[in-house]
Amino acid sequence: MNRSPALPLTDHAVEAAIAAAALICNVYHRPIHVTTKDDGSPVTEADAAAEAVIIDHLRQTGLPVLGEESVAAGIIPKLGERYFVVDPLDGTKEFIKRNGEFTVNIGLVDHGRPVMGVVLAPATGELFVGDAAGAWTARIDGGAVTDRRAIKVGWLPRLRIVASRSHGHAALEQLSRTLDVEKDISVGSSLKFCLLARGDAQLYPRFTPTCEWDTAAGQAVLEAAGGAVVTLDGEAMRYGKGEFQFLNPYFVAAASLDLAQKAAAEMRSLLG
Incomplete structure (x- = not known):
């Protein structure tokens, strides 16, 4: 190459x-x-x-x-x-x-x-x-x-959400209704970040555990394409959390920072 x-x-x-x-x-x-x-x-x-x-x-x-x-x-x-x-x-x-x-x-x-x-x-x-x-x-x-x-993030008349084939969550359905999601594209691994980066979907909420190695590369691709990844407090997801065994908090990845923060607020509400 x-x-x-x-x-x-x-x-x-x-x-x-x-x-x-x-x-x-x-x-x-x-x-x-x-x-x-x-x-x-x-x-x-x-x-x-x-x-x-x-x-x-x-x-x-x-x-x-x-x-x-x-x-x-x-x-x-x-x-x-x-x-x-x-x-x-x-x-x-x-x-x-x-x-x-x-x-x-x-x-x-x-x-x-x-x-x-x-x-x-x-x-x-x-x-x-x-x-x-x-x-x-x-x-x-x-x-x-x-x-x-x-590639860069893209928008459609209604949101498309990506979810995991192996790690679902009951709150996902309610979040989809609240944000008027048109379609759920189920896919495994870090390809979820990549579908957002390519404009095929706009939202990836994560309600289940991940570690830093699960997300770092995908987050970098999405952010380079114009997207954002935030934790449920609306702040950018950080790395180097050795004191927590490199576990990530719940997060939302989206085609924009505004959408990520809006979805994060909804996730906070759903999870109590």
Whole structure:
């Protein structure tokens, strides 16, 4: 791929994601061995192997890497103000179901905010990237980036909402009625952020737990495309919450800050 001299960290992350996706696809197309983590969530051989590949690619940047599987193994580097956040296989349940809705996530956090994100769907080759230069999507074909085009949030006469295939919530129906949502687009993994960034939907409320590696890359892509992610107090979602095991509070992602804050207020009301 062509390297950008102005944004080399983005190129490093894209190359790392492509390498991890190739490994994940190898596992995807043969019998998958599934085990269970201490928290009850499923994990496969692809998770740890993909994270090792990503960490190896990012090592040359000299920045720390906060990885989901490393944290699960008790390995947490000293992060500082600038570091990568990695979920090598977001949507493990979707991976096991073989529905294609799983992603490789690599985000860059700077002073508590995600400033760059790479989201790659190995099964489809869809790539989404966001950084200081804007947001764009492309396809991966034979390990190369092709068909690159800029993306930005978009609006429709009525709102479309994205939700999780594996993590629903009873309050979602009421929120949809209150905000006059036309359609619910159910999709797994961090692809929810990417659908907003591409203009296919405008709202993603999250009523169930996530960790920083689940959201950093997707948040960076969405914000680079003109969207916003806020917690239920209406403030921007922050990173580096080591004292809370890197757990996120409930949040809402939206095509604009105004919509995000309006939905956050409704979510506060619904949840009491």
